[in-house]
Structures are given as structure tokens and as C-alpha cells.
Amino acid sequence: MGYIIAHDVGTSCNKATLVDEKGCVVDSAVEPYEIYYPKEGYAEQDPDDWWNAVVKSTRLLMEKTGILKDQVLAITFSTQMLGIIPIDERGVLRRAIIWLDSRASSQAKKIMGKFLGEKVFAALAGAPLTGKDGLPKLLWLKENEKETYDRMATFLDTSGYLIYRTTGKIAMELSCASGFGIDLKKNDWLRGIFRYSGIDDKKLPPLVSSTDLVGKLTDEAAKDLGLLSGTPIYPGSTDVASASVGAGCVNDREVHLYLGTSGWVVVVISKPPTGKKGVVCIKSADRNRSLLLAETETAGYCLKWIKDEFYRKESSDPNIKNVFALMDEDVKKVEPGSGHLIFTPWMYGERAPINNYLARSVFFNISAAHKREHLLRAVYEGVGYNLRWIFEIIEKDFGISFPSLRVIGGGARGDIWMQIISDISGKRLETLENPQERGAIGAAFCTMIGMGLYKGFEEIKNLIAPKRIFTPNPENRKIYDFMYENYKYLYKNSKNLYRKLNF
Numbered sequence: 001m002g003y004i005i006a007h008d009v010g011t012s013c014n015k016a017t018l019v020d021e022k023g024c025v026v027d028s029a030v031e032p033y034e035i036y037y038p039k040e041g042y043a044e045q046d047p048d049d050w051w052n053a054v055v056k057s058t059r060l061l062m063e064k065t066g067i068l069k070d071q072v073l074a075i076t077f078s079t080q081m082l083g084i085i086p087i088d089e090r091g092v093l094r095r096a097i098i099w100l101d102s103r104a105s106s107q108a109k110k111i112m113g114k115f116l117g118e119k120v121f122a123a124l125a126g127a128p129l130t131g132k133d134g135l136p137k138l139l140w141l142k143e144n145e146k147e148t149y150d151r152m153a154t155f156l157d158t159s160g161y162l163i164y165r166t167t168g169k170i171a172m173e174l175s176c177a178s179g180f181g182i183d184l185k186k187n188d189w190l191r192g193i194f195r196y197s198g199i200d201d202k203k204l205p206p207l208v209s210s211t212d213l214v215g216k217l218t219d220e221a222a223k224d225l226g227l228l229s230g231t232p233i234y235p236g237s238t239d240v241a242s243a244s245v246g247a248g249c250v251n252d253r254e255v256h257l258y259l260g261t262s263g264w265v266v267v268v269i270s271k272p273p274t275g276k277k278g279v280v281c282i283k284s285a286d287r288n289r290s291l292l293l294a295e296t297e298t299a300g301y302c303l304k305w306i307k308d309e310f311y312r313k314e315s316s317d318p319n320i321k322n323v324f325a326l327m328d329e330d331v332k333k334v335e336p337g338s339g340h341l342i343f344t345p346w347m348y349g350e351r352a353p354i355n356n357y358l359a360r361s362v363f364f365n366i367s368a369a370h371k372r373e374h375l376l377r378a379v380y381e382g383v384g385y386n387l388r389w390i391f392e393i394i395e396k397d398f399g400i401s402f403p404s405l406r407v408i409g410g411g412a413r414g415d416i417w418m419q420i421i422s423d424i425s426g427k428r429l430e431t432l433e434n435p436q437e438r439g440a441i442g443a444a445f446c447t448m449i450g451m452g453l454y455k456g457f458e459e460i461k462n463l464i465a466p467k468r469i470f471t472p473n474p475e476n477r478k479i480y481d482f483m484y485e486n487y488k489y490l491y492k493n494s495k496n497l498y499r500k501l502n503f
Contacts, residue, residue, distance in 0.1 A: 001020060001021060001071070002020075002021060002071055002072070002073035003018050003019065003020055003021075003026065003067060003071055003072055003073060004018075004019045004020075004072075004073055004074050004075070004076060004444040004447050004448065005017070005018060005019075005058060005061065005072055005074075005075045005076075006019055006075075006076050006077070006078060006236065006440035006441070006443045006444040006447075007054055007057070007058075007075070007076070007077045007078070007079075007162070007440070007443075008077075008078045008079075008239070008242075008437070008439045008440045008443075009050055009053075009054070009077060009078070009079040009080060009158050009159075009162065010079075010080055010239065011035065011080055011098070011099075011100065011261075012032060012033070012035070013030050013031060013032040013033065013053065014030070014031050014033070014050065014053035014054055014057050015028050015029070015030045015057065015437070015440065016028060016029045016030075016031075016054070016057035016058050016060070016061045017061075017437050017440035017441070017444075018061055018065055018067070019440065019441055019444035021073075021448065021453060022463060023441050023444065023445055023448075023460070023463050023464065025434045025437050025440075025441065026065055026067075027061060027064050027065050028061065028437060028440070029056075029057040029058075029060040029061040029064060030057065031052075031053035031054075031056045031057040031060075032053070033045065033046075033049035033050065033052070033053050034046070034049060035098070035100070036095065039103070041101070041102045041103050041105075041131070042097075042101055042103050043097075043098050043099075043100035043101040043102075044095040044096060044097055044098060044101065045083070045095065045096045045098050046095050046096070047085055047092055047095070047096055047161050047165075050158065050161065050162065051162070051165050051224075054162065054165075054225070055224045055225055058225045058226065058227070059225070059226050062226060062227075069226070069227050069228045070228060072227055072228070072231055073232070073447075073451065074231065074232040074233065074234055074447050074451065075166065075217065075227075075231060075232070075233050075234070076233070076234040076235070076236040076443045076444060076446065076447040077158075077159050077162050077163075077235065077236040077443060078236050078237065078238070078239050078242035078243075078439040078440055078442065078443040079157070079158040079159040079162070079176070079236070079238060079239060080098065080099055080158050080238075080239060081099055081157070081158075081176060081179045081238045081239065081240070082098070082099035082132070082133065082134045082137075082157065082179045082180070083096045083097065083098045083099065083156075083157045083158045083161075084096060084097045084134065084137050084138065084141070084155050084157070085155060085156045085157070085158075085160070085161050086141065086148055086149070086151075086152035086154075086155050087152065087153060087154060087155070087156060087164070087170075088151050088152060088153045089153060092161075093148050093151060093152060094145070094148055096158070096161070097137050097141075099132060100132070101131075101132065101137065102130065102131035102132045102357075103131055103137070103140055104131040104132075104133070104136035104137045104139065104140040105130065105131035105136075106131075107131070107136035107137070107139040107140045107143065108128070108129035108130055108131055108133060108136040109129075110136075110139070111129055111135060111136060111139065111197045111198075112128060112129055114196060114197065122276075122355075127278050127279075127280050127351070127355050128355065130357060133179075134179055134180035134181075135180060135181055135193075135194070135197055135199070138155065138180075138199050139197060139198055139199060142198065142199065152203060153203065154170060154203050154204065154205045155203065155205065156170070156172060156205060157172060157176045157177075157179075158176075159172070159173050159176050159235055159236065159237075159238070160172040160173070160176065160205060163214050163215070163233060163235055165221060166215070166217055166218065166221045166233045167214060167215025167216060167217070167218060167221075167233050168215070168218055169214055169215040170205050170206065171205060171206050171207070171208045171214050171235065172205045172206070172207055172208070173207070173208055173209070173210055173235040173236065173237055173238075174187055174207055174208070174209055174210070174237075174283045174287055175210065175237040175238045175240070175241035175282060175283040175284060175285055175291075176235075176237065176238050177189070177205075177207055177283070178282040178283035179238070179282060181193050181194065182207070182283065184272040184281060184282075184283060184290050185272070187207065187209075187283075187287055188207065189201065189204045189207070191204070208235055209235075209287045210234070210235055210236055210237040210241070210285040210286075210287075210443075210446040210450075211234070211285075211287075211446050211447070211449045211450035212234070212235065212450060213232055213233070213234060213450060214233055214234065214235050215233050216229075216230045216231060216232055216233060217229055217230060217231040217232075217233060232451070234443075234446065234447040234450050234451075236285075236443035236446055236447065237285040237442070237443060237446060238282075239439050240258075240264060240266060240282065240291065240293060241282070241283065241284055241285040241291060241442070242285060242438075242439040242440070242442035242443040242446070243256065243258050243266070243408055243409075243438050243439045243442055244256055244266050244268060244284065244285065244291060244442065245285050245286075245441075245442030245443075245445050245446060245457065245460060246408065246437075246438030246439055246440070246441035246442030246443075246445065246464075247406045247408050247432065247438050247442070247464070248406065248432075248460060248461050248463070248464030249266070249268055249406060250268060250286065250289075250457040250458060250460050250461055251268060251458065251461065252268055252269060252270050252289070253267060253268065253269070253400055253402065254267070254268050254402075254406075255267050255268075255394075255402045255404075255405040255406070256405060256406045256407070256408060257387065257405055257406070257407045257408070257429075258407075258408050258409045259299050259300055259383075259407060259408075259409040259410065259411025259412060259417075260299070260300050260409040260410055260411065260436075261298070261299070261300050261301045261304070262295060262296065262297055262298060262299055262300075262301065263295070263296045263298075263299030263300070263383070263387070263409070263411070264293060264294060264295045264296065265293075265294045265352075265387065265390050265391065265394065265405075266291050266292065266293050266294075267291065267292040267394060267398075267400055267402070268284060268289055268290075268291060269281075269289065269290050269291070269292055269400075270288070270289055270290075272290040273292075273398060276393075276397055276398075277352065277353065277355065277393050277397060278294065278295075278350075278351050278352035278353060278354065278355035279292055279293065279294045279352055279390075279393060279394065279397070279398070280292075280293050280294075281293070285442065285446050285457070286457045289457075292394065292398065292400070294351075294352035294353070294390045294393065294394065295351045295352055296345070296350065296351065296352060296353075296383075296386055296387070296390065297346070297347070297348045297349060297350055297351055298345055298346070298347045298348055298361075299345065299383050299386075299411065300409070300410055300411050301347065302343075302345045302347065302361070302379050302382070302383055303324065303327070303379060303380070303383075303411075303417075305347065305379075306327075306375065306376055306379050307323055307324065307327060310372055310375065310376065311323055311326070311327065314326055324414065327376060328414055328415070328416045328417070330372075330373045330376055330377075331373070331376055331377045331380055331416050331417075331420075332416055333373055334373045334374055334376070334377040336381075336420075336423065336476045336479050336480060337381070337479040337480065337482075337483050338370075338374045338375075338377045338378040338381060339367070339369060339370055339374050340365055340483070341363065341364070341365055341366060341370055341374050341375065341378040342362075342363070342364040342365060342378065342382065342385075342483065342486060342487055342490060343361065343362070343363050343364075343375070343378040343379050343381070343382035344359070344360075344361050344362050344364070344382055344386075344487070344490065344491065345361060345379070345382045345383045345386050346359040346360055346361050347360065347361045352390050352393070353386065353389035353390045353392075353393055354389075354491060354495075356495060356498065358498045358499055358501075358502040358503060359491070359495065359498050360498060360501075360502065362490075362494075363375060363378065364490055377420075380416070380417050380420050381420055381424065381480075381483070382487070383421075384420050384421045384423075384424035384425065385424060385483065385484050385487040385488075387421060387424075387425060388424050388425045388484055389484075389487075389488065391425055391427065402427070403427065403428055404427060404428035404429070404430060405427055405428075405429065405430070406429075406430045406431070406432060406466070407421075407429050407430065407431050407432075407435070408431075408432060408435045408436075408438040409435055409436060409438075410435070410436050412431045412432070412435035413431075413435060413436075415468070415470075418431060418468075418470045419470050419473070421470075422470040422471060422472050422473075423472050423473050423476040423477070423480055424480045424484065425472075426472050426477070427472070428469065428470070428471050428472075429469070429470040430466035430467075430468070430469055430470075431466065431467050431468045431469075431470075432464065432465075432466060432467050433467045445457075445460050
């Protein structure tokens with residue numbers, strides 16, 4: 001049997017996953033790396049750190065599994081979006097400006113000004129540009145590091161850099177490029193938009209599909225990785241697009257929810273609409289389809305925050321192996337609605353369902369009767385209210401109804417959280433085996449389609465079955481409907497205060 005090595009290159013670490021020809025996970029290996037914060041609002045990573053993590057995790061994976069080099073059919077990637085790595089004919093010119101970086105706020109305003117302002121731009125694109133977006137960051141580079149911009153022959157993202165490092169070829173995969181700006185129907189750059197915004201379109205890299213063979217492992221890269229020279233390299237796709245495939249959501253109107261540090265709701269569509277209310281449209285791993293993407297900035301991070309701040313003693317106790325499991329048990333002790341306590345999960349601002357980078361989290365309506373466990377359950381529920389709001393936007397504003405959806409990411413492992421989200425939203429939730437490896441599995445499936453092991457994305461659906469199913473408890477409907485309406489009311493009556501406090 002042959003295997004695919006799929007690298008899930010995230011914000012804090014790379015996970016190398018060995019996937020067999022049926023999409024089953026054999027094993028995985030993780031290698032962390034640093035984020036550098038040179039100034040307030042800046043976030044950078046060293047591409048060499050990515051490569052070193054890929055090398056170390058690959059070697060560890062091969063050692064753990066004992067497979068032979070000639071059993072590796074191909075290598076592929078599922079990566080974070082919106083990284084910018086300028087390169088010339090000699091290589092990388094500076095550290096990567098990653099998606100978390102928000103330095104380009106003034107450039108975002110400048111670009112939107114060319115389109116008659118933020119409201120007009122948002123009407124055209126579905127959301128206003130922010131300092132975290134790719135196009136403003138390219139303009140920032142031109143205005144603030146002109147020598148680097150002038151020397152730059154092209155720029156790559158995380159996936160493109162790893163393609164370059166493994167094959168020596170220059171390319172960017174379509175779903176990755178859609179975060180910068182492509183025509184979703186023609187599968188080509190929006191060159192006129194780049195030129196109009198002040199970016200030389202000759203600096204745009206060539207585009208490839210997730211299923212394309214982009215090259216073969218060079219002798220130097222093969223030596224680093226401990227693999228055979230000539231091993232095929234496939235680009236995979238963004239973490240969002242790979243996750244959709246890995247979740248088995250490949251046909252029109254199929255929906256998945258990812259719950260990790262951040263979270264997103266994604267709908268597969270054939271005809272890309274104009275986005276709205278913070279919901280945007282990007283390219284699918286399938287070049288014939290697109291994805292409606294609604295991203296919430298902090299989902300699982302909210303649970304991590306309350307663990308770090310309210311469960312410090314338990315977190316430092318060596319006898320407690322899983323603090324999150326303990327938290328789940330504490331949540332069960334509190335009635336639905338948390339005693340009318342509301343938590344808003346907007347710790348770093350928000351993209352969807354409210355596009356407001358100034359919004360922040362709050363516990364509202366605390367009384368002396370509330371205990372630590374009430375605050376904990378309110379956090380679980382607050383993320384659930386936020387997701388219900390996103391679901392409603394997709395159904396009402398885009399006309400896409402869905403009674404069920406699949407859930408992946410680390411959050412999918414918490415049964416009580418799944419039940420709470422199901423109760424709040426009224427949706428049927430399906431969780432899968434290996435929920436945290438679904439991005440890597442999706443990238444591996446893209447590669448297998450490219451290799452001809454499967455005819456197309458539709459075949460993948462039959463290979464991925466639910467592990468657990470959660471259905472709404474009708475007894476909790478009344479309290480959650482009441483709390484949800486007040487959750488939305490709370491934002492509408494506090495958004496001006498967020499601007500006063502945080503602008």
C-alpha cells in the first residue's frame with residue numbers, strides 16, 4: 001500500500017500526517033515554530049522555520065511508522081492563508097507577513113477609497129478590507145519597504161513557499177490565491193484590481209489547482225526530508241478548502257463547521273455569489289466550485305482563555321490529565337442559559353456575523369448567584385449564539401437552508417459543547433473520526449484525485465461517514481431562543497461603545 005504525507009502548516013505548528021489510500025490516518029507528528037511580533041499589530045514568521053518543521057516532522061513520522069521511502073506516493077500541504085513572502089531570483093527577501101498581522105490598516109482604507117469608500121467596497125466584495133488582508137499588505141510593502149518591493153520578482157504564500165522549497169517551482173494554488181483576489185469563474189487573478197490598487201500585476205505568481213502535479217522533490221529537499229528524490233509534489237489547498245474536502249463536504253450546499261482556536265462555517269457552492277455581512281466567497285479545492293466562508297475570530301480560544309484564567313490550579317495539577325474534560329463536566333452542572341448570563345466571544349474583534357474589529361468580549365448580567373461554572377457554560381453558549389447568527393445569515397441572506405452540518409477541529413471532541421451548539425442552533429451536528437486531522441486528510445484526497453486514484457471530488461463523499469450525531473433537545477429551545485435574541489440585542493446596543501473605547 002502507498003501513502004500520502006500531508007503537512008498541515010498552521011499558525012503555531014506543522015503537523016505531518018500519514019494518510020493511506022482510503023483517507024485513513026496512520027499516524028502524525030507535530031513540530032512547533034515561533035511567531036515574531038516586531039511591533040504592535042505586526043505578526044511574522046520565518047519561512048525557514050516552516051521548512052525546518054516540515055523536515056523534522058517528516059523524519060519523525062517516517063521513524064514512528066516504519067514505512068519505506070518508496071511507499072510515499074506524494075507530498076502535499078494544507079496551509080494557513082494570506083501569508084506574504086517576497087522572493088527574487090536568489091530566494092526569500094524577508095520574513096513572512098502572516099494572516100494575523102494587521103499592519104496595513106491605512107493601506108486598506110486607501111484601497112477602499114478608490115472604490116468610493118468602505119460601504120461601496122463591502123457591497124462589491126462582501127466585507128470591507130482590513131489591515132489583515134493580503135492586498136493591503138502588498139501595498140504596505142510597496143510604501144514602507146520599497147527596496148524589497150522593487151526587488152521582488154513575485155510573492156508566495158505558505159503553500160507556495162513550500163512548493164518552491166520542495167520543487168524549485170514558483171506557483172500559488174487557486175484557493176490560496178482567492179484570499180488575495182481572483183476571478184472565481186475564470187480562475188485567474190483580478191489583474192485590473194491589483195493594478196488599480198497600485199500593485200504591479202507582473203509580480204503575481206502563476207496559478208495551479210489543488211489536484212495539479214506541480215513538480216517533484218529535488219535532490220536537496222529529498223536529502224533534508226529523508227525521502228526519495230523525484231517524489232511527486234501536489235499543492236493541496238488552504239486550511240479552509242482542505243478541511244471542506246476532509247469533512248466530506250464536496251457537493252453543493254453541503255456545510256461544515258470548524259472549531260479550533262478560531263472557527264468558520266463553510267458552504268460549498270457552484271455559482272459564487274457576492275458576499276455580505278462579513279461572509280465572503282473564496283475558491284474551493286475543486287476548481288469548479290467555490291466556498292461561502294464565514295469566519296469567527298475566536299471560538300476554541302475562548303475556552304482556552306477561561307481555562308487559563310479560571311482553571312489555573314487544575315491546569316497545574318499533574319494528576320489532572322485533561323482540564324477540558326473536567327470543564328465539560330462542570331458545564332453539565334449548570335442549567336441551559338447559565339442563569340441568564342451572556343458571554344460574547346469577540347476577544348480579537350470579529351469578522352462574522354458582525355464585521356467589527358473593535359468589538360470585544362463581555363460577560364453581561366453577572367449577579368452574586370453566579371459561580372465559576374456559570375461563567376464557563378456562558379462561554380460555551382456564547383460561541384453557540386455567535387454560530388447561530390452566522391447560520392441565520394447564510395439561510396436568510398443567501399437562501400441556503402441546511403438542517404445538518406459536519407463539525408471538525410478540536411472542538412468537535414467535546415460532546416457537551418456539540419450538544420449545546422445543536423440545542424442553540426436547532427441543527428443536527430455530525431462529528432467525524434480524527435476531527436483535528438481533517439485538513440490533512442482533505443489535502444491528501446486532493447492529491448489522490450490528481451494521481452487518478454479517484455475520479456473526482458464526488459467520490460470522496462462515500463468514504464467519510466459520521467462518527468457521532470447530535471440532535472437538538474426540544475426542552476432547551478425556549479430558553480435558548482430567549483437568550484439568543486438578547487445576545488443580538490446586546491451587540492446592537494453596545495457597538496457604539498466599542499468604538500468609543502477601542503478606536
